[in-house]
Amino acid sequence: MKALIAPPFSLTPMSLNLSKISPLASKSNLCNSTKNVQNLKFFCTKPIMASPRFPVVSLQNRYLHTEPSSSSSSGEIHVIVGPMFAGKTTTLLRSIQAETEKGRSVAMIKSNKDTRYGLDSVVTHDGVKLPCCALASLSSFRQKFGPDAYDQLDVIGIDEAQFFEDLYDFCREAADHDGKTVIVAGLDGDYLRRSFGSVLDIIPLADSVTKLTARCEFCGKHAYFTLRKTEETQTELIGGSDIYMPVCRQHYVSGQVVVEAARIVLESQKAQCGSYL
Ligand SMILES: Nc1ncnc2c1ncn2[C@@H]1O[C@H](COP(=O)(O)OP(=O)(O)O)[C@@H](O)[C@H]1O
Ligand SMILES: Cc1cn([C@H]2C[C@H](O)[C@@H](COP(=O)(O)O)O2)c(=O)[nH]c1=O
Numbered sequence: 637m638k639a640l641i642a643p644p645f646s647l648t649p650m651s652l653n654l655s656k657i658s659p660l661a662s663k664s665n666l667c668n669s670t671k672n673v674q675n676l677k678f679f680c681t682k683p684i685m686a687s688p689r690f691p692v693v694s695l696q697n698r699y700l701h702t703e704p705s706s707s708s709s710s711g712e713i714h715v716i717v718g719p720m721f722a723g724k725t726t727t728l729l730r731s732i733q734a735e736t737e738k739g740r741s742v743a744m745i746k747s748n749k750d751t752r753y754g755l756d757s758v759v760t761h762d763g764v765k766l767p768c769c770a771l772a773s774l775s776s777f778r779q780k781f782g783p784d785a786y787d788q789l790d791v792i793g794i795d796e797a798q799f800f801e802d803l804y805d806f807c808r809e810a811a812d813h814d815g816k817t818v819i820v821a822g823l824d825g826d827y828l829r830r831s832f833g834s835v836l837d838i839i840p841l842a843d844s845v846t847k848l849t850a851r852c853e854f855c856g857k858h859a860y861f862t863l864r865k866t867e868e869t870q871t872e873l874i875g876g877s878d879i880y881m882p883v884c885r886q887h888y889v890s891g892q893v894v895v896e897a898a899r900i901v902l903e904s905q906k907a908q909c910g911s912y913l
């Protein structure tokens with residue numbers, strides 16, 4: 637997989653600090669321990685009243701003993717969208733941190749399709765991370781987490797929401813019937829700027845919608861879109877800055893022309909090679 641396009645200048649201010657990421661982090665060192673997360677401390681605890689199979693994040697265990705919020709209907713849905721590298725995961729993790737500081741019990745979910753940093757953590761492009769459960773579908777969450785533990789939860793964070801087909805039903809049920817605050821982060825559009833998965837479908841359900849921007853890798857202006865630098869054409873293609881770059885409108889349009897032209901050349905070269913065989 638070769639990048640067909642490259643930015644004209646280096647990205648020093650935005651470069652990844654992979655040293656913060658421990659790809660070998662195990663559940664045992666993520667749970668029941670205090671982790672420094674960019675000067676913030678997350679206490680990962682298991683609830684006492686129930687035993688979920690995934691980590692629950694809470695600052696104070698005693699809040700897990702309060703009345704389950706499932707009886708109320710005062711849930712909320714907050715949606716964070718934008719292109720890649722816009723800070724969606726960073727914003728989600730900060731919101732989760734703020735909720736834990738209020739004493740609310742929190743669980744993080746991400747799609748198990750995103751295997752970039754392993755399956756037991758949500759990780760930002762600059763290495764900040766939080767334990768999570770990685771799932772194929774949201775409908776399995778309640779059962780896998782444990783129904784009792786689910787009832788104790790106040791807040792559910794969902795990252796990589798574009799990969800969940802059942803996003804709409806899950807969010808509606810969790811907020812309307814179970815009284816949960818659901819904070820959802822995902823791509824609004826794919827590399828062709830088409831609606832991605834069900835992310836846009838939940839906007840009518842949402843209390844708030846935030847569209848974040850990145851920085852265009854060509855000109856440094858606001859980037860609203862994600863350009864794929866390689867010749868692959870499938871909608872779902874897991875990757876980072878090796879495959880994608882955030883771009884402004886002008887550089888999305890010019891970048892697409894370059895990538896498309898390169899793709900056509902590659903295709904014709906492949907066809908020629910085939911005809912020689
Ligand atoms: N082109 C880039 N390549 C790698 N990292 C980037 C790039 N642009 C921004 N970043 C870093 O990524 C961070 C945002 O990461 P993250 O919250 O994971 O974004 P998102 O979830 O929207 O993809 C930024 O604060 C910045 O440090
Ligand atoms: C644009 C686009 C992205 N993806 C993939 C690439 C990454 O694995 C995730 C997005 O991650 P981030 O946290 O928002 O940086 O989605 C894809 O599969 N198809 C696309 O068109």
Ligand SMILES: [Zn+2]
Pocket residue numbers: 852853854855856857883884885886887
């Ligand atoms: Zn630009």
